[in-house]
Amino acid sequence: MPRQMRPDIADIRTGADLRQWYWRKDELVAHARTLGLKRSGAKFTILDRIAHFLDTGARDLPEAPAPKPTSDFDWHSAKLTPDTILTDSYKNTQNVRRFFKAQLGPRFAFSIPLMAWLKENSGKTLSDACAVWRDLQAERRRPGWQSDIKGHNQFNQYTRDFLAAHPDLGMDDVRRVWARKIQQPSPDGRHIYEPSDLDL
Incomplete structure (x- = not known):
């Protein structure tokens, strides 16, 4: 049986057919533009939007409203100390980067695991975050260590x-x-x- 080859994206008529192929983000953005759909967002958000449109004709995905942060802490300019508590409004800012470099040294860099930890741990302190960074650095030095590759990559x-x-x-x-x-x-x-x- 001959192998089925990837069709032109314009020839796809259902969300299921769209999802069985690999598409680059630029291909999805161009097709969303052709269909008159919103083109912003991550690759899989755009894929979902096109698939939803193909299946329903609706131009917008049903979206739950994002929760509004309750904290008004200003991560851009507030004075940060090891005792500063992470809030639900946490942001990776230059102010936070300066704090971590002062605490951890010039080799500090944000990593995906650290950024995820910071977002998910309201109530912990920046001192706790420094300990997590040190643990992550130690883990990276283990023989055979490999970084996690997210599913979208x-x-x-x-x-x-x-x-x-x-x-x-x-x-x-x-x-x-x-x-x-x-x-x-x-x-x-x-x-x-x-x-x-x-x-x-």
Whole structure:
């Protein structure tokens, strides 16, 4: 049976059909523009918006209102100390960066795990956040440590898995096989490395 090749996005008629293919964000933005849909947001938000439109004809996704922060603490200009309590209005600002650099040294940098921890831990202190950063740094020094790759970064995960399976191959090989891989459908639009990919 011949392999099904990825159709032109303009030929897709249902949300399910749209979701079985890999689309770059710029392709989704261009198609949303063609359909007269809102184009802002993360890649998967735009994908959801187009799929919803294809299935229902409705131009907007039903959205729950974002909770309003109860704190009016100004993370941009307030004086920060180790005892400063994280609030539900926390923001990663230059003021916060300066505080962390003063406490942790010039090597401090925000990381995705630290930023997530800061957002999710209202009531903890900046001192607690410093301890979390130190723990994260120690974890990174462990042999065999690998960062988590978020689910929306399919290419990054594919690259890691491909190169782990084929250490003798390089990025040109990854890109060549990936370009063929994303031309194939998948049940959920996710493209993961499989040993048979070299045969594509």
